[in-house]
Amino acid sequence: MKQKQKDFLGKLAMAVTGMLIFSAGINFFIVPADLYNGGMLGISQLIRTLLVKYLHVFSGTTDIAGIINMLLNIPLCFIAWYYVSKSFFARTLICVISQTIFLSFLPIPSTPLVGDTLTASMIGGIIAGSGIGIALRAGGSSGGLDIIGMYFTKHFKNFSVGRISLCVNAVIYAICAVLFGVQTAIYCIIYSAVSTLMTDKAHTQNINTEVLIFTKNNPIKIMDYIVNAFNRDATWWEARGGYTEGKTFMVMAILSKYECAHLRRELRQIDEHAFIVEKDGIGIGGKYEKHL
Template sequence: MPTQLGAKPTVRDNVIQMAIAIFGIFLFAFGVNVFIVPAGFYNGGFVGISQLIRTILTDFLGFHFGNTDVAGIIHFIFNIPLFFLAYSIGRRFFVRTVICVGLQTLFLTIIKAPATPVLDEPLAACFIGGIIVGVGTGITLRAGASGGGNDILGVYFTRKNKNFSVGKITLMVNMVVYVGCAFLFDIRVVIYSIIYAAIVSFATDKTHLQNINTEVMIFSKDKAEEIRNAILTGLGRGSTCWTGYGGYTGEQTTVIYAVVSKYELISLKKKVQTIDEHAFVVSKENISVEGNYSKRL
């Protein structure tokens, strides 16, 4: 939920964003424990590594933890060193991430996995579980937080290199998990887990709108300078302006061109409408950008 362009987030805005992030964390834990764990598949990333360690401890080394699923606790321990990386991204991101990782640990522990699979068809469990987990992850990232682990790595490297995305980083980290699965389990578990991971990656990138670069062209007859300033001061983005004229009316107009994320576009459209209700806005998603363009959380 974007704030008004150029406005400092209020306490209410921060509370709403945090609530959205927590909802995303809940969706993640629900999808994993209700659809993936009962089917015998493994999550990707650091959660998957935590699940593998739990399985080794319980099934191979004979440790018993009662009815408590220690995968969430192991996941929290893994995230402690990554919190320093989250802090380098931003203090607000750091605080929200610590809260979300703590709640994710809680949700993964208290949401009990059914004794038998909810769906008889394994592929259906992969698709439904993958969509729920991916959307949950994307919602959390979109709210300016993360569930830790590969989400932190994904956001960090996305800011460092324009060719990265959270979904791509997740897919890379997942390979570590599935190599481990290949040694411990049969190939069926590995194949279905990889299908599930691909769906999670796709759903995450589609929900995490900051990953989607969008070009926007704004046509305004007499409010172009105000719109240009709104883009500069509100989004911290540059723009290119030139003068044109209407093919039908012959009247002079100013064209403003900018590249923003799809997330930023939501606020920009609202602000343009406020400044000039007669402005004409054209946008195009999923463009490739080279050069000095800043990808943001």
Template sequence: MKKEFGEIFRKNEKLRVLASIIGAAIYALGLNWFIVPLNLYSGGMMGIAQLIRTFLSNSFGIQPGQLDLAGVFYYILNIPMVIMAVKKMDKLFVKKLLITLTACTIFLSVIPIPEKPILGEELTNCLIGGIICGFGIGMYLRAGCSGGGFEVLGIYLARTKPNFSVGKMNLIVNGVIYAVCLILFDPSVAVYSVIYSVFMSITMDKFHAQNIRVEAIILSKTNNDQIEAQILKRLGRGITCWKAKGGFTGENIDVLYTVLSKYEIGILKDIVYTANPQAFMVVKEGLSVDGNFIKRLS
């Protein structure tokens, strides 16, 4: 029987690394073609790298043609994050981090920057650039990779501190960056930079389904032991079972409950309907989970 593509992608590291490199290229293309020509700034560590690039360019005239040194500075700023990852995270994650980070740096450095924005309207450039960049980032995150930056710190703290909020950390960092932009540059630079970041974040979250937690309730009469065993084996998720009775038929039925990521729903459906084609399943998004729930990047 044909395997679920999501499971193949989840287990095939070469395919995932290739996807992360493609995602890095897409991100760099969106940034260099649509955002940099407008002299706008990203959030996070890339925004800091861009500010350093602008400072050196304006103060010392360091700007090698159409190449953008922000990618190089981004790599340098990520060295402490890589060191932390080596000490605190597994080797596979570190390898994928280095590959994706290096790919981002190379693509950001070699993809030429147009002298003028590709599109006439600044808002349109922010929209298109944000969508492209968000898609690229979401692509390598979905592949279980990281392009570096504060997201590495966020991943580590999210794993070690249950109440830690990555979103709040990003909000504080980005707030400082855009406050600097507001002070140093024209106010429109800060405004359009924020607009770009919003579009990018929305697109990234939509594509990176692993961050969306869902609950699944499965109603099944037969082969429930097989369903439970496969959920534990293929997804590594816990499952709670209890007995119930059908309100219409009065027949005994098992209720199986589990919490997982949206990215894993396809695999769950394959497990359930392979074991019992007559099973009934309800999936609900918008879940807040506290306690012992495994957060995964990979």
């Protein structure tokens, strides 16, 4: 029990750290360059700009985009609670609250830290994307389109988190092009591309991995762990070793790279001599649910 609590607190600290890094990238580089994030935070930034620059309300030293983002996430958190999972809701809530605090209180430089917008968009993308990736690696989520994507992915076969994000971001950057000029929209797209690349490099949840486990005992226990811990199916069969011709067992499953890390740790407890083979980036057809 103590080890589980320690692991939970470690992941929680890692997720909050990821949100801190993400918020630093936004407040130190993206906001001073008058650029916009994608997703729900991008919508919040657009609302912030309309309120502050055009309606002349909420004009102060604190950026209210984080607060607006949290308000927009409140109804989405209920969707996460009822339609995704309670653990996903808890992780999302923690990340959204910490993100709101960091975005609200991290100081925004009065002048850009770098000389040109292109550099700001790339550095901001590297920092912000790395932060999101770290949070995802810890099992966290910044809410917003992640929740919407998970809901639609569960209920509609042809929907995916990436597709929804792409559509919403296209609308956000089209609005940026109309309100602030095409050049601003182009820099936002560059930032988004760099941020997405860094997120993919930093987290492992959406990398599909084929797993083959060779064990001389306990194939059923390994199967039970995969089914109960990850809500995945698996297949096992009896085989013969080519060198010793001794009896062995093979267990095969499709997991995310993130889930594989947990499986390797558990295998040390079930069968420390088990041999595991992983093949990343495989194509999958049929019924396979991505877990966030």
